[in-house]
Amino acid sequence: MQQLLADLERTGQLIRVTQEVDPYLEVAEIQRRAYRAKAPAILFTRVKGTTFPMVCNVFGTMERTRWIFRDSLRALEGVFALKVNPFDFFKQPWRYAGVPRAVYSTMPKKVRTGPVMEAETTVSKLPQLYSWPMDGGGYVTLPQVYTESPDKPGFMSSNIGMYRVQLTGPSFETDKEVGLHYQIHRGIGYHHAEALRRGQPLKVNVFVGGPPAMTLAAIMPLPEGIAEILFAGALAGFRIPMIHRPGELPMLAEADFCICGTVHPGEQKPEGPFGDHLGYYSLAHDFPLMRVDAVYHRKDAVWPFTTVGRPPQEDTVFGAFIHELTADLVPTVFNGVREVHAVDQAGVHPLLLAIGSERYVPYAAERQPQELITCGLSLLGTTQTSLSKYVLIAAHEDAPDLHTHDFPRFFRHMLERTDLTRDLHYITRTTIDTLDYTGISLNQGSKLIWAACGPRKRPLCESLPTGFSLPQGFSDARLFMPGVAVVQGPRHTAARDEHDNAMFRLAEHLHGIQGRDGEGQQVPLAGLPLVVVADDAAFTAKDWDNFLWVTFTRSDPATDMYGAGAFTHCKHWGCAGPLIIDARLKSFHAPPLEEDPEITRRVDTLAAPGGPLHGIL
Template identity: 50%
Template sequence: MYASLQDCVNDLEKSGQLLRIKSPLDPNLEIAEVHRRIFESGGPAILFEKVIGSPFRGLSNIYGTFERTDWLFRKTLKKVQKVTELKADPANFLKNPTRYLSTPFTALSALPTKALFSKPAMYGQTTIDQLPLIKSWPMDGGAFVTMPQVMSLPPGCRNMMQSNLGMYRIQLTGNDYKTNEEIGLHYQLHRGIGVHHKEYLKSNEPFRVSVFVGGPPSHAFSAIMPMPEGLSELTFAGMLAGRRFRYAFDDMGHAVSTDADFVITGTIDKKRQMPEGPFGDHLGYYSLTHDFPVMKVDRVYHRKDAIWHFSIVGRPPMEDSSFGYLIHKLVKALTPGEFPGLRSINAVDASGVHPLLLAVGGERYMPFRERVPEEIITIGNRILGSGQTSLAKFLFIAADDDDPKLDSDNIEHFFYHFLQRVDWTRDLHFQTKTTIDTLDYSGSGWNAGSKVLIACRGEVKRELAKEISSDLTLPKGYNDAHVALPGILALQAPKFTSQENATEEMEILSNNLKGQNLEKFPLVLVVDDSKFTSATLNNYLWVAYTRANPSHDIYGVDSYVEHKHWGCLGSLIIDARIKPHHAPELVQDPTVTKKVDKLFSKGGELYKFK
């Protein structure tokens, strides 16, 4: 559909979906502030024509709304969906052959092709310090590439079908990196580049890596697509672009995406790591400084009139929320094959994706038995044992035979259904001392924490309260009770000081609540700001599930342990207060905010987006 990012820009402008900003803007926080405001207003894609300190233009917010994301891929999305439908069930072709007549032609675009003559990405060369060095948040360790397509190949291999293309953030400046010579490469658990890295550590070959920026919009999206291991993201990039992925190798042996706007080539130092970060990340907090691989820069290629494609991440929803939306549309047909019995799953964007999963599964066996959770526990364990879904902390899974219309995407209704039926003596299943998302600092260590699978099935057990009884009494220090959602009570508590003190505080609270009629409030949240937590659905989802480690922060009224199974007879309590070991919340720089205000004030270039 698009042969280049410039083609996309032209198309966006022609349809009235592009804003050109002509004022010179500072890549140090100022551009990020402008992006956030325009995104929050539901505004268009943004072309920053004058990035201070760089000869190159910058482009962001092209995926800024779900509608625009669909529009970008309007000519190919349905074709790719048909391919996934056939992959999920080849018999679909026999059932409806006319629907899938074009599918073989779509599949042809999946095959990468070597560029023999035209190599636009290699038009010229520049240096790291000439790139638009976008810094998003005040405590960021430097400038980062936020829409990178990082390519690696196994040792001794030039077969692009064995390549890995991933969106692993790249730190361009700051910390101890030598300017123009070294950059940081951050990748996490369950990422394909880690497999290659391990292979190179056993090999004498240099670990060459290429970082692509820009190119057709499908390329950036493909870099975050959760492809099955062993299947290249380039196949998906080609199908979604309607154009085969074009590549070449330079004289140093580096892979080059010839349709990209920029290509940074280099070699990973096998013998050392360097401090990378902090970085304001998509959970709404900073990911902190840790040692990660360092890449020695060889060359920085660029197109003629290249455009630096970037985004700004932070507390969701943000522009990258569209990635989750599109992934869900494309893999929906594949879900039953990957997780037999699963009807729907929602990696909740407002909670930062990995902290919270909602799911609906089928109880297909032994229909003559009492309706209790059985198969959905198996489904839940498979979810928590598979790839990136294994990074979830909280998984709520309900049975579809309780309500065939139940949909995990309808979050409020899902919680209403769930809390009406949940049995805290039976439905909680913990995994302790395990791995969680690298970016989640609510656990017991870096990449370390716990999970809880809550599997619910059966008749309605209770009605849920929407108002708080006037006779509710709370222990000293607890106040300002609010209803976050029907059946969910948010209590404002004293500041968290230590785990030992928290255990005592929760025991006092549990004993206090035990003597009160809270049957209609099966879930109690202990938070720093109950009014904020209860103000919106998104606030509840963010606070409750990004600030709690199940093994440490779940308590209960009349809790007990029986044969290693933990449960409670009364309300479940989640301590979702900020803890001392948590990463700082993202907060904008007031000086920059004040400066940007002028652009959005009357007479300013961006006044209409105020």
């Protein structure tokens, strides 16, 4: 980290702020503004309540992130390329000159000691970052949580994850306990399960800082069985030095901080609330309690941090960088899938757009989803894509130049080809992202595979159809894009895991006006296959960012999708159309994130003429 900051400062990519700043909300708002402004990294040398400097926005742009890994990126790309096509090495061996070193760098280097053990401190003396007003305490937001398999100890069966760590709060005994929040389908869970089966504590080390490759490794969606520390070495371009201590968990030698602790069987405490990356608070729930054994740090330690919230945020860059590295690997992991896009604007896991192949019956008179459904099930069956809630998948054969990042064209392509009586496939009462509060309970909700292929089935309306109307309680209908209307609905009052009768009224009304208006004129709704109901139609229909965020972070497929002329046949649900998505905030949802006005005014002052951040934010 010290080498990186010196490198950034030397090249004009880092500024120092010597005026005292507050880790309670203030530095978080500065960081969010710095990201939006594509500002340099910012090093705060005087932080209230701690002696440790803090640094933010290190990975604030794709250009800076690529630059950080400039010396090793080409070799790592070569490793991935050979995974896709091993025989290319014999055709173009000069392209892979750095691959042997990258492979050599994967194995960590055992050392006896390192800078991280130069000094000790306590949890309460660490920077206590609060990102949002309702946060339940100070948090580590760029942790590298390291564990090893109790059944097979060692680097090869280790896991590094970016699981949030709550340092302080009413649940935790000061300096002795911290909260360890890990979401469903995370590698640490397998290690924890092994420890519980053995009836023994799980040792955990939380690294902060150190080689930036470790930070990226902590969020890399690697297949089960591949240790993140191996990827970190390849990305860093050198073997990661790890302090090996008999009977203890290895420590990252070059880390700025290391919190060593243990998770004992049966010990949990409430963790949260915390403003999270879907744009809402994740509320307080029981999560594993980590007893703190020691807190080590370098003498020159710097505390790196970020904040999360409604996308885009700095973690957007992480996702884009990982996608750039791994895009060519998608077909090797998911047979038949050509492209995937976990949509950042929708909070990543709620919406996955994909393009697959439809080759099962190439001789059929009309192509219909078959292989696409297999592709969708594959995406929901492995790696981090299994947490996706809505999977919309189109056939490559219908439009070879279609891409998932072109939202207007992708959605138009899907809506023109979808058969609403056939192409919606639900999986109910299954696991969903821990942070998603749209489901029927924590970690439980539904998923939808929406597959569409074949010839165009309908032209999409370019304006609201003449005679289009709404029942009482619904208003402000707007055409967001061809074929998609956004309407304002009444406040949601239904309980969790229940349909809303108001939505049935809307579906019945829309089904009823499919025919002729009062003057005997046709009112065709075939060109309007999708209607989204929101609390604020104007906000939702303003742009794609708002539409994707509201529609897919505020709805559960099984509970919140309705349809005009809906039917269930042999447990398959469909509708004549339009399809309706209830994207209102529900009565049981966690609240959206909002900044503190007083903090906003304070940061405005820092960014005003004469302030230390003038011209930066």
